[in-house]
Amino acid sequence: MREILNRFFGSRGASKDDAKQRLKFLLIHDQVDLTPAQLEAMKAEILEVVCRYLDVDPQETVFRLERLQDKVALVSSVPVRRVTERTVHQSARA
C-alpha cells in the first residue's frame, strides 16, 4: 500500500527495505561464519546426495539460511520430479 502511495506521489522505492534485507543477510552470515563460496559448495554437495536417491529439479531447488529468533535454520525446498527406481527398490527391501 505504502509502495503504491510512494509511486503515486513520485518518491523512490523505500530504501529501508534494502537496509532490512542487507541486515538480515549480514546477521545470518555473522552467525554462521561461512563464506558465500563455502555455502555454494555445501548446496552442491547436499544436492549431489539427494540426487542419488531422488529425481529432483536442480533449477527449482532453493537452499536458504533464515534467522528464527536467536537461531539460524537452513531452509530448503527441493522439488521431486519422481522417485527413482533405486529408492523404490530400497524401500521394498526395508
Added chain:
Amino acid sequence: MSECIVITSGKGGVGKTTATANVGLALAMSGQRVAVLDADIGLRNLDVILGLENRIVYDLVHVVEGECRLKQALIKDKRVEGLHLLPAAQTRDKNAVTPDQMRRLVAQLKETFDYVLVDCPAGIEQGFRNSVAGADRALIVTTPEVSAIRDADRIIGLVEAAELPEPHLVINRYRSNMVRSGDMLSREDILEILAIPLVGIVPESEEIIIHANRGQPAVLDPESKVGEAYRRIARRLQGEKDIPFVALETSPGFWTSVKRWMGFGAAREVAS
C-alpha cells in the same frame, strides 16, 4: 537495592556517552543517588559531555591503583543533587585496569549509590570486558542504520555470554518523517531483528550539538524533546510502565493526524 547498568553499543559514535550523561542526570533529578563512570580509558569524553572537565583531579586508574581514595576522585555535579562522575584516565590505556578491579570498584560504588552507570567504550575488547564486569544489566544504544544494528546484534550476544540478563534497547537519532517515507528502519523493523525489549527512542535533533558545545546535556533543558526522551528512559528504568515514546509523538504526519482525529489513537508501547 542498588544497580549497575552498563551502556554499550559495539559501534562508536551512536551516542553512548550522551545517553549515559542524560540518563544519569535524569535519574539524579528523580531523586536517586547516581554515579556515572567513564570506562573509556585513554579516550575520556563523559566529563566533556557533562561539562565537568575542569574539575578533574583524580581518575578511575588513580583509584584502582590506590593513589587516592574513591571519594576524592568522584566529582559532584553542582547543577543536580545526587550526580557524581568518576572520570577515566586520559593518559593510560584500557589494559591499565582489569575486570576484577572494575568489579571491586563497582561493588564499592554500589554501597553509596542507587545507580552506577558505566559508559562503555566502542569495540568488543578489554574495554568492553572491563565495562560489563561489574554490571547487573546492560543498555544497548543503536541508531536506525545497518552498521549500528549489526554491531548491536553482536554486542547482545556478548552480553548474554557475560551472563547478564536480557539487555534493553535505546534507539537513538530516530527520524519519524524518514520512517514514514520508508527511508529509515522503523522501531518495528529494528525490534524484529534485535528482539530485545525497547526502553526508549530518542529523536534526532540538531539541538544535541548545542548541548554538547555547552556541556549542558539535554535533560537539563525542560523544553527539550531529546531531554524528555531521556527522562522517560530514566522512568522506565525505574520500573514505570505505559509511558509513550516521545520520538513517535513529534510532528505527526497528515494521515496520522487524520487517524487520531478519527479516533485511532497512536499505539502506546510498554517497556518490559
